[in-house]
Amino acid sequence: MHPGNNLTRDEASRRAQLIHTPLYDISLDLTRESDTFSCEATIHFLCQEPGADSFVDFLAPSVDSCELNGEEVPKQAFDGARIALKNLRDANELHVLGTCDYQNIGAGLCKFKDPVDHKIYLHSQFETFDAHRMFPCFDQPDLKASFTFTVLAPSDWVVVSNNPGQAQQVSGRENIKRWTFGASPKMSSYLTAIVAGPYHGVRDRHGDIDLGIFCRQSLAQYLDPDEIFTVTKQGLDFYGQAYKYPYPFQKYDQLFVPEFSAGAMENIGCVTFNESMIFRSKVTEAVREDRANAILHEMAHMWFGDLVTMRWWDDLWLNESFATFMSVLCQVEATRFKNGWVTFANQYKTGARRQDQLPTTHPIAADIPDIQSVYLNFDAITYNKGACVLRQLVAYVGQDTFLRGVQRYVKQRQFANATLADFLSDVEAGSGRDLKAWSKLWLETAGLNTLRPVATSQSDTIGSLSIQQEAPREHPTIRPHRLAVGLYDRQSTALQLRRRVELDVADQSTPVNELVGEHQADLLLVNDLDLTYAKIRLDERSLSTATEHLAELSDPLARAITWAALWDMLRDAELPSRRYLPLILNNIRGETDIGVVQDLLAQASSAIWVYGDPTNAQAALTTLADHALRALDGAPAGSDLQLSWAHAFINAARSNEHLSVV
The missing domain is CATH 2.60.40.1730 (tricorn interacting facor f3 domain)
Known part of the structure; x- marks a missing residue:
């Protein structure tokens, strides 16, 4: 350089x-x-x-x-x-x-x-x-x-x-x-x-927008333009309505290029992608979901980032976090990939929590005095945590209010530049919330909170319930959280939602008076709907239910939140590693989302190698390999699930018996 x-x-x-x-x-x-x-x-x-x-x-x-x-x-x-x-x-x-x-x-x-x-x-x-x-x-x-x-x-x-x-x-x-x-x-x-x-090119139109997809000639046989065009058209329709502003440029070309240094780039009307998104062999539905997310992420930038652009790179986090949030919202509401928030919980939030607990963590709104500083702050805090906190902002003001603020922001600042303060001002208008105070607590401090339910029982009912908010000693910030608390009961062979309430949690202890007098739940889930960014704890009754019956919880997002809580409890030594592997193997059968299955199998491996007693590793690997082999045999031939269990078996196989199968 x-x-x-x-x-x-x-x-x-x-x-x-x-x-x-x-x-x-x-x-x-x-x-x-x-x-x-x-x-x-x-x-x-x-x-x-x-x-x-x-x-x-x-x-x-x-x-x-x-x-x-x-x-x-x-x-x-x-x-x-x-x-x-x-x-x-x-x-x-x-x-x-x-x-x-x-x-x-x-x-x-x-x-x-x-x-x-x-x-x-x-x-x-x-x-x-x-x-x-x-x-x-x-x-x-x-x-x-x-x-x-x-x-x-x-x-x-x-x-x-x-x-x-x-x-x-x-x-x-x-x-x-x-x-x-x-x-x-x-x-x-x-x-x-x-x-x-x-370049090999394929053209199409959507209304008055000219569309193109390009790749190297030697990859043309692998290009699947129909799926890419379908997601593209769904995204253009969704964003035009969400922003209340039609696509602002003359065309929309998407080019899959070799040796690309990133995942994708939102060049106006000329979006570039890493050509690894052209699949040369069978891939899982989760991989296709990731590609759809990339397509929609870059498209979201056409309005937020391209039409209206940050003034300087200290607002890069907002540019990327907004596109991440909007791409998931678009996936869920406009495409076939309906489990976008489940993936968001498992990937973005898990990655953010991990990064936020390292000594290298930093506030989302970092100081960027020069270009070289951009690269020092372009990490999981910028992308993952920023998007998680933005989702909390949406919950804090309400999605309709948020989108009206975004529409105001785009209309008033089109073809110009803007700052975080401009964005928050436009969202704050009509929200009834003080976003200057919110920004100081969420964007200008590092670290994350832990939210823990504290309940007393009165006969078979909830006598009192509060949410205790904790902060690490290094980053002792107590923040306002807009969240939901769900009560789930086991009925026959299913865990079903009985009641859910939303509330603000802003202090070290916040009472949940709306649920006092309710029958005790088998599973009490703090941060139901996954609206806020925090570590979540389960009480003893809920932990026991999750251990035995998590697979019976029909809502995939609620399961993802519970899995994340269990994982954080393991990492924080509140759940013994010897209980975690059996918990996964007992409940993974309930997962229909292949991305979740893959994440859980990776966590099972980490529980053995990173958090477990090394003297128990061989026995744990044998247990995992035995289970994986049975699941492999029972999975539909050629399915994503079978492929995932095959990978898990290969990674766990150590005995001569297992290696002979490999």
């Missing part, structure tokens, strides 16, 4: 005060058979303080020519990462011709040679601060601009960008085509994109 390739928040703030309404005209020549390409850029922009100095970002091996307002810029003005701009006028024109490197580090314009057919594929990846690896720009999110791209490429290539493109043969160069893309709407530089190569 170039030592000067950084940008501080103060530098960005000063530049945003100076520079206004930039317009870009970018020409790329991708026809060279080399590790470099040429870029020619013309940038028009206004300066609020004529005579002031600034700079444009450009990380490139060389600048071949540079003119500012018709005058040559000295060569020493370019330091390898920036071009210094002196004595700006009120209206300026910057012209730069440079040579840029193709990248193989997952940032900039990346080049890949297909080992199957030796064809060349390119894709860009610019978040957070890498657009200036492909063209000179004011590379910060709050200097939104209109971009016009022109690309020279081999005639057998397809070139895709944010706007629709047109290709014409270049006169006198029969193997070269010129692709032109019309001026984009105002957008941040990190959301621009160029994807080029002999």
Whole structure:
């Protein structure tokens, strides 16, 4: 990395005060058979303080020519990462011709040679601060601009960008085509994109929106466009209604690209995905659910993140957490993947709780003084905990109120930038809640609470019930929680909900007076519906019920919450590891969600190897392998369940008898 390739928040703030309404005209020549390409850029922009100095970002091996307002810029003005701009006028024109490197580090314009057919594929990846690896720009999110791209490429290539493109043969160069893309709407530089190569493409339409799916030619046989288009159309319909704002851009292309450094990226109208999401063999329904979630996550950004964009990277957590929340909501309400909140509980919340209990935990709203600091805070707190806390915010104000606030936020700030304070202000309006105080407690502190039911009985009824809120010594914050408490009874061979109440838990002890006098429940579930972010405890009666009868609980989300409580009790030494493996094996039969089955089997292994007595490991592995072999034989042939039990058996097999089966 170039030592000067950084940008501080103060530098960005000063530049945003100076520079206004930039317009870009970018020409790329991708026809060279080399590790470099040429870029020619013309940038028009206004300066609020004529005579002031600034700079444009450009990380490139060389600048071949540079003119500012018709005058040559000295060569020493370019330091390898920036071009210094002196004595700006009120209206300026910057012209730069440079040579840029193709990248193989997952940032900039990346080049890949297909080992199957030796064809060349390119894709860009610019978040957070890498657009200036492909063209000179004011590379910060709050200097939104209109971009016009022109690309020279081999005639057998397809070139895709944010706007629709047109290709014409270049006169006198029969193997070269010129692709032109019309001026984009105002957008941040990190959301621009160029994807080029002999990509295989499939097209469709949804209303007046042109849709495309692309992948390498050598993967075309594995592409399943029907399922991808179905989820895409369902998402466009859902989000248009949720935001009360139709899809705001001209097209929606989705490109599965090689050697992608992330899961996916929400480039406007040109969304890129890791091509591992093209399945080359049988996968479980959980894997398909994950892909649908990725599709819907990136789509949610088209409004929240792209149409309205954070001013600076300290609100990156909000950008990602919001898309995570909305993608699950969309999955559950608009697609066939109805167990999205179950997956959210098992994956996002479990990951967040684990990360939040490490010494490296930090507040969600982290201080980001420069670009390098972004990478230090881009973790499970940013993604997982942020999304969990956002779900609690939705419960705290109510989903309808929340969505009205989001609609207000999008409408008032379209094609502009905004901050966390702007978002909370729009959600707070009409909610009756003080979100400034909420934000301080939830977003500016680290750690998580434990919620424990404390009950007394009077004959067969609940004499008193309170929820005790605890906080770790290192992070002693008591927070407001909007949550539900459910009472479940065992009836015949089923655990069924009898009553559920919602309440605010804001103190160290909060009475639940609504349930006093109710018949004692077999299972008393704090945080029923999984609305808040905390560790949950079970009382002794509920623990006994869960141990013997959790498989009889018909609600998959309630089971997931109970499983999570048991797992946290194990990790916190409130449940012996010797009880945990039998508990799983006795109740896993009740799980129909393959993602839950896989998570439980992984936890069973951890209970043996991480939390159990090493002297008991061999016996525990034998028990797990015996059970897995029986479950493997009983599972439907070729099913996701059979595949999961096969993996569990292979991982647990140690004896000669078991190894002979492998």
